Amino acid sequence: MMLGLLQGGGETLFMGRPLAQWRGPAGVVGAVLGGVSGHPKHSVQAHLKMVAAGIGVPSERVVEVLNCVGMHEATGLRLGGLSLGMAQRVGIAQALLGNPRVLVLDEPTNGLDPHSVHWLRSFLRAFADAGRAVLLSSHQLAEMEQLADGVVVLARGRVVARTSMLDLSRTTHGRVGVQSPTLDKLTALVEQRGGTLHMTAPETAEITGLSRFQVGDISAEHSVPLHWLDERPASLEEFYLSVADQEYQSR
Amino acid sequence: MTAVVASDGDNATPDRTVPVLPLAGTVLKRALSFEGMRLRGLRSTWVALVALALLSLLNGLLLPMEAADPRGEEQATVEVARLVDALQFNAIAMQLPLSAWLLVFVLGTGPITTEFSHQTARTAWLTVGNRGLSYAAKLLVGAAGTLISSAAGLALSAIVGSAALTVTGLAQPDWSTSCGPLLRYLIVMVFLSVLAGGLAGLVRSRLLAVLTLTLWPLLLERLFGLALQRIPGVGEIQMWLPFAAARAAMNGAENPDGFTRALIGSDLAPLTGLGAFCAYATVIACCGWLAYRRREAP
Numbered sequence: 267m268m269l270g271l272l273q274g275g276g277e278t279l280f281m282g283r284p285l286a287q288w289r290g291p292a293g294v295v296g297a298v299l300g301g302v303s304g305h306p307k308h309s310v311q312a313h314l315k316m317v318a319a320g321i322g323v324p325s326e327r328v329v330e331v332l333n334c335v336g337m338h339e340a341t342g343l344r345l346g347g348l349s350l351g352m353a354q355r356v357g358i359a360q361a362l363l364g365n366p367r368v369l370v371l372d373e374p375t376n377g378l379d380p381h382s383v384h385w386l387r388s389f390l391r392a393f394a395d396a397g398r399a400v401l402l403s404s405h406q407l408a409e410m411e412q413l414a415d416g417v418v419v420l421a422r423g424r425v426v427a428r429t430s431m432l433d434l435s436r437t438t439h440g441r442v443g444v445q446s447p448t449l450d451k452l453t454a455l456v457e458q459r460g461g462t463l464h465m466t467a468p469e470t471a472e473i474t475g476l477s478r479f480q481v482g483d484i485s486a487e488h489s490v491p492l493h494w495l496d497e498r499p500a501s502l503e504e505f506y507l508s509v510a511d512q513e514y515q516s517r
Numbered sequence: 518m519t520a521v522v523a524s525d526g527d528n529a530t531p532d533r534t535v536p537v538l539p540l541a542g543t544v545l546k547r548a549l550s551f552e553g554m555r556l557r558g559l560r561s562t563w564v565a566l567v568a569l570a571l572l573s574l575l576n577g578l579l580l581p582m583e584a585a586d587p588r589g590e591e592q593a594t595v596e597v598a599r600l601v602d603a604l605q606f607n608a609i610a611m612q613l614p615l616s617a618w619l620l621v622f623v624l625g626t627g628p629i630t631t632e633f634s635h636q637t638a639r640t641a642w643l644t645v646g647n648r649g650l651s652y653a654a655k656l657l658v659g660a661a662g663t664l665i666s667s668a669a670g671l672a673l674s675a676i677v678g679s680a681a682l683t684v685t686g687l688a689q690p691d692w693s694t695s696c697g698p699l700l701r702y703l704i705v706m707v708f709l710s711v712l713a714g715g716l717a718g719l720v721r722s723r724l725l726a727v728l729t730l731t732l733w734p735l736l737l738e739r740l741f742g743l744a745l746q747r748i749p750g751v752g753e754i755q756m757w758l759p760f761a762a763a764r765a766a767m768n769g770a771e772n773p774d775g776f777t778r779a780l781i782g783s784d785l786a787p788l789t790g791l792g793a794f795c796a797y798a799t800v801i802a803c804c805g806w807l808a809y810r811r812r813e814a815p
Contacts, residue, residue, distance in 0.1 A: 269643060270642070270647075271638075271639055271642060271643075271813065271814040272813045272814070273811070273813055281535060281536075286646065286647050288536065288538065288646070289538055289539050289541070289544045289646050290536065290537075290538070290539050290544065290547075290646065291643055291644075291646055292643065292644055293536035293537075294536055295643075297639075297643055299639060302640075303636055303637055303638075303639040303640040304635070304637055304640055305555070305558070305559065305631055305635050305637055306635060307558075307559060307560060307561075308555075308558045308559070309558070312554070312557075312558035313558070315554060316551055316554035316555050316558060317551070317640065317644050319547065319550035319551055319553075319554050320547050320548065320550065320551030320554075320641075320644035320645055321547065321644055322539065322543065322547045360640070367536070
């Protein structure tokens, strides 16, 4: 919808203008929406040369982008014969043809082998480090956690949260792991201060809602012996679930 | 979940270079190049063009067989009406020129129906810029391709036919008189491609577009004409139906016999028929655009 491919409300501005007003959208946004969208009988080279002609860049650029995505040996292959990973790389090559300022990717790691996922992660990081923006939508939150600088949570088509990964780690409490022979006593103390203690094994528990400093202080004040205390930062998945749950419950 | 990967403020400077806004003419030229290269990259385009070239060659070689018996001391030659009909790939007898059947599905409906069957609209719209431009480029390139290939086929038939007539000792026909109907044939071919593209955009289905274009001139229009004849006062309307008008436009005989008139299905003057067919094609192309602009490319 942001790219004008689907009908819908709202407006998206790319570098201050709607995409349609840019006339040459490929120089502003490169999109990878699930592999490469082309005629299966076209060869990779013919397809990319066609797109290059539509964008108005010389056909030599095709060789450059194919080298960039490591697909220079696949120029003669037909689009219909590409594997999922190869199609994804050709899709990225196509998106890069216009040298865009923004790269939009939808579920880019779907069906990719670990080697391709690693390559994609490095590639997107390098693209972002070159001063450009990458907007990536995915349900694979563990993957996003390694990649993203900022996250936007959408629930039922609406933006319900937006934060940077740095702020996320600062502001959200993770889980505090404790080990103690007197967990019964600690449970009551934690609940008094608004936290929740969840037993995971004999004499071992996870506490949410309090930081490790608070748990340590409570234990010291009330002479609760602790044999282990650590804090695991909130994962992106936990953040997403907490935000999305709130959104769904509020409606 | 949407992740935003942005440059690290400490390590990279955001790329704020504003892309150059191309001129409207440049954008149109690029869109035409895009569609032209799309067609060139397909084997079906070349198969259709080679088939047309071979048929044109054959058409020319067989032209002496169209020669009428000599009258008195006159040398035998090919009459203008038969010459025109032969060079138009028997447009009247086949209800549409054979060249149209070859080209219209590749250059007319093909660019648009491919988007339905292979979901290529996403690439086209994000490359070219917008749906209107993409649609216009498809119709224009299809029409230009049809014009060039039809004209080339016509020229090949004429050159080979002229040589064949000379070799067989027949007199050259009245080429200048045949120019009018042949020019109208080329215009009909161009607008037929536009009509086919518009129809494909309108019906949104490859199969339906092919079926409609096949059955419309051969069957549907005839049946509709027969139905109209049963209604008092509107029988004349069948002469104005699109493909009847197109055949009237391409007709090269000044006073066609009854059978030929029945095959044409219209008594309209050639230019009137041409105008009617072009108007139909334009209306269908506009309707196709209205349907195309509401399409989505998931």
